[in-house]
Amino acid sequence: EVQLVESGGGLVQPGGSLRLSCAASGFIxxxxxxxxxxxxxxxxxxxxxxxxxxxxERYYVDSVKGRFTISRDNAKNSLFLxxxxxxxxxxxxxxxxxxxxxxxAPRTDxxxxxxxxxxxx
Amino acid sequence: xxxxxxxPSLTVSPGGTVTLTCAxxxxxxxxxxxxxxxxxxxxxxxxxxxxxxxYRHSWTPARFSGSLLGGKAVLTLSGVQPEDEAEYYCLLxxxxxxxxFGGGTKLTVx
Numbered sequence: 001e002v003q004l005v006e007s008g009g010g011l012v013q014p015g016g017s018l019r020l021s022c023a024a025s026g027f028i029x030x031x032x033x034x035x036x037x038x039x040x041x042x043x044x045x046x047x048x049x050x051x052x053x054x055x056x057e058r059y060y061v062d063s064v065k066g067r068f069t070i071s072r073d074n075a076k077n078s079l080f081l082x083x084x085x086x087x088x089x090x091x092x093x094x095x096x097x098x099x100x101x102x103x104x105a106p107r108t109d110x111x112x113x114x115x116x117x118x119x120x121x
Numbered sequence: 122x123x124x125x126x127x128x129p130s131l132t133v134s135p136g137g138t139v140t141l142t143c144a145x146x147x148x149x150x151x152x153x154x155x156x157x158x159x160x161x162x163x164x165x166x167x168x169x170x171x172x173x174x175x176y177r178h179s180w181t182p183a184r185f186s187g188s189l190l191g192g193k194a195v196l197t198l199s200g201v202q203p204e205d206e207a208e209y210y211c212l213l214x215x216x217x218x219x220x221x222f223g224g225g226t227k228l229t230v231x
Contacts, residue, residue, distance in 0.1 A: 044208075
């Protein structure tokens with residue numbers, strides 16, 4: 001059974017940093033692109049970033065470029081998202097998800113349950 | 122800045138049929154955008170329904186179908202059930218597995 005479990009969320013002040021983790025199980029993690037998607041309170045989904053199987057390619061939405069870093073540790077079946085210089089508009093539930101068949105024919109299938117990041121002073 | 126547009130809200134009667142659309146600011150949506158559709162209920166994570174425009178996941182009920190029509194990606198629900206009341210999001214890919222979500226359609230079954 002594919003499982004994705006996010007952790008590391010919480011309350012952080014504007015300008016602060018946080019590191020989110022996503023523990024994967026039930027599939028061969030190193031075979032898949034992975035992605036982070038976020039959802040601000042009461043708003044829609046926003047694609048944030050994705051990463052190739054070996055970490056050699058990473059893509060970001062413009063609003064987080066230079067502030068967020070996606071990474072992975074295939075030995076530990078884990079995906080990460082480093083959030084720096086956080087702003088109020090970064091407050092959201094962050095989801096990790098699996099992306100089979102990327103980049104030629106991408107699709108997003110399994111999702112984690114999400115983790116809340118609150119940015120407030 | 123690419124924008125993907127969906128109807129903000131739709132209402133359908135139980136047993137009826139409803140069509141949700143997904144348009145791209147870059148022009149006609151084609152199969153090369155690998156349109157995905159997701160369902161999200163309050164307090165839950167999104168659940169994948171459709172990929173590659175018209176492929177159902179193994180868990181997706183047959184009443185959900187995807188297609189392209191009039192330059193848009195389309196999600197059709199036939200024989201709508203009360204449990205289909207939810208928010209629906211489309212996701213289009215623009216190369217390098219970089220995606221853009223639509224704003225979502227709130228579907229009410231009434």
